[in-house]
Every structure is written in C-alpha cells, then in structure tokens.
Amino acid sequence: MNIDQFIKLIDAYGAAIEHWPEVHQKQAYEIIKLNLTEVNKAFEQARLLDGVLSSHAIAPAERTLFDSIIASAPKADASSIKQSFWQQWDIKNWLGISGFIGTGLAGAIAGAFFVSIWTSGMLSESINGVSEASGTMAQFVDVGQEWS
Amino acid sequence: MIELDPDAELLPRIARGDQSAIREMVAKKLSRLLALGVRMLNDRAEAEDVVQETFLRVWKQAEHWQSGGAKFDTWLHKVALNLCYDKLRSRKGYTDKDYSYENAPELIDPALIPEQRLDKSQQGDLISSALAALPNRQREALVLQYYQELSNIEAADLMGVSVDALESLLSRARRNMRALLAEQGVHKA
Numbered sequence: 001m002n003i004d005q006f007i008k009l010i011d012a013y014g015a016a017i018e019h020w021p022e023v024h025q026k027q028a029y030e031i032i033k034l035n036l037t038e039v040n041k042a043f044e045q046a047r048l049l050d051g052v053l054s055s056h057a058i059a060p061a062e063r064t065l066f067d068s069i070i071a072s073a074p075k076a077d078a079s080s081i082k083q084s085f086w087q088q089w090d091i092k093n094w095l096g097i098s099g100f101i102g103t104g105l106a107g108a109i110a111g112a113f114f115v116s117i118w119t120s121g122m123l124s125e126s127i128n129g130v131s132e133a134s135g136t137m138a139q140f141v142d143v144g145q146e147w148s
Numbered sequence: 149m150i151e152l153d154p155d156a157e158l159l160p161r162i163a164r165g166d167q168s169a170i171r172e173m174v175a176k177k178l179s180r181l182l183a184l185g186v187r188m189l190n191d192r193a194e195a196e197d198v199v200q201e202t203f204l205r206v207w208k209q210a211e212h213w214q215s216g217g218a219k220f221d222t223w224l225h226k227v228a229l230n231l232c233y234d235k236l237r238s239r240k241g242y243t244d245k246d247y248s249y250e251n252a253p254e255l256i257d258p259a260l261i262p263e264q265r266l267d268k269s270q271q272g273d274l275i276s277s278a279l280a281a282l283p284n285r286q287r288e289a290l291v292l293q294y295y296q297e298l299s300n301i302e303a304a305d306l307m308g309v310s311v312d313a314l315e316s317l318l319s320r321a322r323r324n325m326r327a328l329l330a331e332q333g334v335h336k337a
Contacts, residue, residue, distance in 0.1 A: 011319040012315040019294075021300050053275065056271075058182060058183040058187070061199075066175075
C-alpha cells in the first residue's frame with residue numbers, strides 16, 4: 001500500500017483502522033507509524049469526522065412499537081401446537097421410547113429363555129428324583145434312616 | 149469455511165409461532181432497523197412504519213427461509229432499504245440529489261473539537277440534516293458501512309455495486325458530510 005492508496009482508503013472508511021477491510025489493516029498501521037505529514041493530516045481529518053458521526057445517536061424504540069410488532073407476529077394456533085407436539089414427539093422421543101421398549105422386551109425374552117432352561121432342568125431332575133442339592137439331603141436322610 | 153448465520157436458527161421457530169423466538173428476533177433487530185430507517189429517512193414516524201412492515205415480511209418469510217444463501221441480516225437490510233426508498237419516492241417533489249462537494253475547499257479546522265461548540269441535541273439535529281442532504285446512494289453507503297457496521301463486501305453486495313464503487317460512494321459521502329457540517333456550523337470553515 002502506498003500513501004495515495006492509504007489516503008483513498010481513509011477517505012472511504014475513516015480513521016478507525018479496525019473497521020477497515022481486514023486485508024488492508026496491517027499495512028495501514030505500518031503507514032501510520034511512518035508519521036508523515038500528509039498521512040497525519042488525512043488521519044486527523046478522518047478522526048474528526050468520525051467523532052462527529054459517532055455522536056449521532058438514535059433514541060431507542062418505544063415499548064409500544066415493540067409490543068405492536070410482537071402482536072403482528074404469527075400465533076401458534078391449537079392445531080399447529082398439536083402438530084408440533086406430535087412432530088417433536090415423533091422425532092425426539094420415538095427413538096428413546098422404542099429403545100426403552102426394545103431393551104425391556106429383549107430383557108424379558110432373555111429372562112424367559114433362561115427361566116425356561118432352568119425350569120426344564122429342574123423338571124428333568126425331578127423326573128429322575130435327584131438333584132445336586134436334594135441328593136445330599138437324600139443321603140443325609142438315608143443315613144438317619146440307618147440309625148433308626 | 150461456511151459461516152454460520154446466527155439468526156437462521158430462530159426462523160423455523162418463528163414460523164411455528166414460538167413466542168420466545170419472536171421476542172428474541174425483535175429484541176435483536178428492532179433498534180438496528182429503526183436506526184437504519186431514521187438515518188435514511190430523517191423521519192422517525194416513517195422509520196417506524198418501515199420497521200413494522202419489515203417485521204411483517206420477516207413473519208411471512210420465516211417458513212420459507214433456506215440457509216446457505218444470503219445472511220438473514222443482509223436480507224433484512226435489503227427489505228428495510230427497499231421500503232425506505234418507497235417512502236422517499238412517495239414524498240412530494242422527490243428527486244435524488246446529484247451534487248458533489250468534491251472540489252470544495254478544505255473546511256475543517258482541526259483545532260476545533262465540535263463537541264465543545266454545540267450541545268448534543270443541536271449537533272444531532274445538524275448531523276441528521278446533513279445526512280438527509282446527501283444524495284441517496286451516498287447516504288446509503290455511509291449508513292450501511294459506518295453506522296450499521298456491515299463489511300465492505302456485504303454493503304457493496306446489498307447496494308449491487310463493486311467494492312471499488314462502494315469506496316467511491318463512501319469517499320464522496322464523507323467529503324460531502326464534512327462540507328455540509330461545516331456549512332451548518334458543526335465545523336468551522
């Protein structure tokens with residue numbers, strides 16, 4: 001960036017270099033550091049105008065304007081709330097609910113399976129008349145029976 | 149890298165009538181749009197009309213908004229500016245000024261700080277008058293770049309001009325403001 005380019009840019013964007021296009025900022029700071037009369041004059045002119053422009057404040061909006069804009073906005077009617085609820089229900093909750101049901105169902109099936117294996121084992125042992133647990137008892141009973 | 153649009157998330161919620169999203173959008177944009185309108189029109193009542201109409205367009209557009217194109221804030225400025233131009237054109241005897249102070253003598257006395265010479269209210273009125281006296285396109289460039297703090301690319305895009313053309317408009321606007329303010333006594337000639 002040469003001096004003419006700097007002056008052209010400061011004429012356009014003002015003295016606040018941080019508001020210049022980013023691509024020019026670093027070179028602009030370097031030119032300011034040179035402390036040249038022409039640059040200083042352009043910078044001071046721009047700074048003064050910036051000071052005046054930035055003093056131009058606009059009074060904030062009145063509450064009535066805010067309220068009337070809000071009143072003009074779309075309202076969520078009952079059907080759209082209902083639809084929205086079910087849409088959200090479908091999207092957000094279906095996976096969670098189905099996951100919960102699926103997990104429960106899988107647990108129930110697995111439980112049923114093990115219970116069925118266990119009970120079928122007991123049943124077969126009962127049919128044979130012995131189990132590991134009941135076998136000991138049977139021996140104990142048998143011994144007792146001999147004492148008598 | 150795709151730049152995220154901070155306003156886009158609110159629009160589908162606004163379309164569903166979500167009151168918290170609506171209030172958030174109004175709180176975010178109302179002052180900004182009002183300032184744009186007042187500076188473009190120099191008439192607060194007209195600026196308020198523009199702001200109300202702009203929000204009506206937002207409510208209509210919310211359900212059709214598609215991210216990935218223009219930023220919502222840029223679109224919002226475009227709508228508000230178009231409405232401002234409608235207001236300007238509807239004024240009796242409307243003509244866009246086409247003058248320039250490019251050859252005016254240097255009017256600023258750097259030794260004088262304007263705030264020492266006028267109270268804030270007087271100075272505000274004089275700046276409003278000077279802004280109103282600018283040709284429309286120059287005023288638009290200055291308002292978008294300086295006051296609305298849009299980037300040069302966004303402002304140029306909004307105005308449908310190149311960045312070079314924007315810079316030229318800005319230079320002329322600032323030069324004319326200096327001269328107009330000096331004429332009105334903000335700066336001593």
